[in-house]
Amino acid sequence: METLDTVRAEALDAVGAAADLDALEQVRVRELGKKGRLTLLLKSLGGLDAEARKAAGQALNVAKEALAAAIEARKGELARTALESRLAGEKLDITLPVRPEMRGSIHPISQTIDEVIAIFGEMGFTVAEGPDIEDDWHNFTALNIPPEHPARQEMDTFYLPGTRDGHRLVLRTHTSPVQIRTMCRQPPPLRIIAPGRTYRCDSDATHSPMFHQVEGLVIDETTHMGHLKGCLIEFLRAYFAIDDLPVRFRPSHFPFTEPSAEVDIGCSRTRGSLKIGHGSDWLEILGCGMVNPKVLKACGIDAERYQGFAFGVGLERITMLKHGIPDLRTFFESDLRWLRHYGFSALDVPSLAFGLAP
Numbered sequence: 001m002e003t004l005d006t007v008r009a010e011a012l013d014a015v016g017a018a019a020d021l022d023a024l025e026q027v028r029v030r031e032l033g034k035k036g037r038l039t040l041l042l043k044s045l046g047g048l049d050a051e052a053r054k055a056a057g058q059a060l061n062v063a064k065e066a067l068a069a070a071i072e073a074r075k076g077e078l079a080r081t082a083l084e085s086r087l088a089g090e091k092l093d094i095t096l097p098v099r100p101e102m103r104g105s106i107h108p109i110s111q112t113i114d115e116v117i118a119i120f121g122e123m124g125f126t127v128a129e130g131p132d133i134e135d136d137w138h139n140f141t142a143l144n145i146p147p148e149h150p151a152r153q154e155m156d157t158f159y160l161p162g163t164r165d166g167h168r169l170v171l172r173t174h175t176s177p178v179q180i181r182t183m184c185r186q187p188p189p190l191r192i193i194a195p196g197r198t199y200r201c202d203s204d205a206t207h208s209p210m211f212h213q214v215e216g217l218v219i220d221e222t223t224h225m226g227h228l229k230g231c232l233i234e235f236l237r238a239y240f241a242i243d244d245l246p247v248r249f250r251p252s253h254f255p256f257t258e259p260s261a262e263v264d265i266g267c268s269r270t271r272g273s274l275k276i277g278h279g280s281d282w283l284e285i286l287g288c289g290m291v292n293p294k295v296l297k298a299c300g301i302d303a304e305r306y307q308g309f310a311f312g313v314g315l316e317r318i319t320m321l322k323h324g325i326p327d328l329r330t331f332f333e334s335d336l337r338w339l340r341h342y343g344f345s346a347l348d349v350p351s352l353a354f355g356l357a358p
């Protein structure tokens with residue numbers, strides 16, 4: 001029968017010689033497994049008398065522990081060398097040029113919406129939203145455009161099948177119904193803008209069946225036409241980044257405002273090219289006015305106590321003017337070359353403090 005000393009010495013040698021984790025596992029099974037040599041030695045102790053069995057048993061356990069510790073230590077060593085050789089083999093060549101990668105950009109309309117929100121945000125406006133599918137009460141009637149009013153035809157409305165609360169469904173023709181929803185939901189004072197999609201059955205170089213507007217609404221007890229003018233002059237100068245941009249208010253008519261005005265900005269037209277800023281020409285840019293008391297009443301607001309102003313701006317129009325984009329239809333053709341040319345970097349978040357897009 002093999003002596004403990006020989007078995008231990010051989011086993012420790014084998015551990016040191018194991019070249020990889022598999023070989024090490026084989027040594028463990030051969031020595032410490034169910035039929036391993038040390039295990040068999042332990043079983044053979046049964047034949048000894050009590051004194052001798054105790055002494056031999058202790059010696060055997062010490063040997064087992066030593067061997068188990070040696071196996072663990074060797075395991076660590078083998079893992080380290082495996083990692084080192086992998087690291088040595090997997091060198092990265094950091095001088096290789098990077099693979100070309102598609103970079104997205106922000107659509108000019110999204111950029112304009114962000115800019116408009118940044119400008120009005122500074123003036124204390126919050127953003128309100130409403131549904132694209134409206135009913136004709138919110139889109140027309142509450143805005144003082146009763147059934148049979150010619151404005152309903154002028155707006156080339158898309159009517160949808162079905163009704164809501166007894167009112168015909170339409171794709172909203174302007175963002176003005178968001179005024180109505182806000183006033184019906186919330187008591188004054190109110191100071192909101194509502195950017196969003198709008199729809200009219202119309203399509204040419206300056207019209208698309210789907211387009212965008214931003215609506216503005218201020219209601220409190222003292223706001224007057226002077227505030228309306230100051231607010232819009234400030235907005236237009238900030239948006240077009242022209243500090244002394246000429247702005248003109250021209251009397252006009254909208255059913256939902258009284259009095260109403262259209263706003264023009266100064267421009268020059270030389271040899272077919274349009275330049276915003278100075279010059280002898282004017283360009284119509286938006287509609288506005290003092291909210292008609294009939295609209296306040298339709299929303300359950302006390303028109304004796306409250307008053308305020310509203311405005312509506314076409315977002316494609318101001319985007320085309322600012323960036324010299326000639327055809328409105330190209331906004332929605334999803335041509336990547338167009339987007340790469342007119343799009344904005346996603347990292348360029350507009351703010352008044354850090355500047356709007358160039």
Ligand code: DAH
Nearest residue numbers: 174176287288289310311312
């Ligand atoms: N809703 C008008 C349109 O789509 C734009 C407009 C004009 C909105 C004057 C207003 C306003 O709030 O006061 O043509």
